[in-house]
Amino acid sequence: MTVNEITTLLEELAPLGQAEDFDNVGLLVGNHTADVTGILVTLDTLENVVDEAIDTRCNLIVSFHPIIFSGLQKITGKNYVERVVLKAIRNNISIYSMHTALDNATNGVNAKICEVLGVQNPKILIPKKGMLKKLTTYVPIENAMVLKEALFASGAGHIGNYSHCSFGTEGTGSYRAKTGANPTKGEIGKTHHETELCINMVFSASDEGKILKALFENHPYEEVAYEVLTLDNTNATLGMGMIGSLEKPLMDIDFLHQVKEKMKAEGIRHSKLLHKKIKKVAVLGGSGAFAIGAARAAGADMFITSDIKYHQYYEAEDKLVIADIGHFETEQFTKNLLVDYLKEKLPNFAVRLSESKTNPINYL
Structure with missing residues (x-):
């Protein structure tokens, strides 16, 4: 298999188009x-x-974090980033990074944390904006079903747990073909009227390329009339963090001990304990301070993340417990997720879980 064939499979799990703008994936x-x-x-x-x-x-090498985050002007081996790139090139090793594309994925980083901690029925904590678009096109009635099925197959009309979603209105379209045109219906120089179906479908922005390809390949007209609009609606299946519930509520101190054990945390920094039972739990792998307000607003009893600064602990506002378990610790199971996914997709291919230590933080 080629690099492209494997990365195409990875992008089915986490399309690169859903990564954050600042990222390098x-x-x-x-x-x-x-x-x-x-x-x-x-x-x-x-x-x-x-x-x-x-x-x-x-x-x-399939890596969660990108080794190259900002532009490299020189590659001389003067720092760890340049040394990695040089060694990889010398040994014909490719490096692929997923990072925030996988952070935002429905079955990505945060879903894995929920699985490990036993957080049930998780939902996206901060749905990603600008990831939903709407396609509008017009097609002769007799061609509508074939076109709709092709668009559905390419990813259009998929909303949450539903597929084949569309809305159509019947009307009369008109056009006049000019010299040089090759009209499917009508004659050069004469205005043609056609009974058409106006089709509307919502789709994920990351699927736009293949949806437009399906549109052009399956629409009968020489010139396809269509519109693509970016919606203000949020995509509830994509975004940062997750929130769900524990099957059996635990006192905050007891749940913290459980988190420490299951997440293999060397230590947990946390805001003031509220001495109440934890039922709703929010999680966000990596640096998650920006989501404290969202976790609080969603009614979380505890927010598990990392890289919380001193003053940010005050943002708990005695409404929830903020638990910083460590950056590596929140993301450590991501590679297990990817290995399991690749082995399922490529059962007869050599897929290995790295045994190398990469956590830069040590504890006394």
């Missing part, structure tokens, strides 16, 4: 057409991870 090092001998999955791509890839004959 996708293929960072390598060639899309290169043949892959093995895949090594890691949280961070460091030199020891590249060495592990060499030793295990894996020439594609």
Whole structure:
């Protein structure tokens, strides 16, 4: 298999188009057409991870965090980023990063945290804006069903747990073909009237390319009349963080001990305990201080994340407990998620879970 074939599978789980604008995701090092001998999955791509890839004959590293985050002006090996890139290039190893594309995914980073902690029926905490669009097009009545099925197959009309969603209104369209045109119906120089169906479908912005491809390939007209609008509606299935419930409420101190054990945390920094039972739990892998207000507004009893600064603990406002369990700790199971996904998609392919230590933080 090629790098492109494998990354296409990964983008079914986490389309790159749903990553945050500041991020650097996708293929960072390598060639899309290169043949892959093995895949090594890691949280961070460091030199020891590249060495592990060499030793295990894996020439594609799938990494959660991007090793290249901002532009490289020189690659001389003067820092850890440049040394990783140089070593990967010298050994023909490709590096692919998913980061916030997987953060925003329905079955991504935060869903895995919920699974580990036993948080049930999780929903997106902060739905991502600008990820829903609407397609409007006009097609002769007799061609409508074929076009609709092609659009559905490409991802249009999928809303939450529903598919094949559309709305149509019948009307009369008109056009006059000019010299040089090749009209499907009507004659050059004469105004043609056609009974058409106006089709409206909502779709995820990350699917726009393949939906328009399906539209052009399956629409009977030479010139396709269509509109694509970005909606203000939020996509409830994509976004940062998740919130759900515990099957059995626990006192805050007892649940913190459980979190420490299940998330393998060396220590937990937290806001004031409220000495009440925890029922609703919000989680956000990585740096999640920006979501404290959202967790509080959603009625969370505890918010589990990392990288909370001193004054941000006050934002708990005695409404919830903020628990900072460590950046690595919140994201550590992400590589297990990716290994399981790839092994399911590629059952006969070499997919390895990296054993290299990449957590830069140590505890005394």
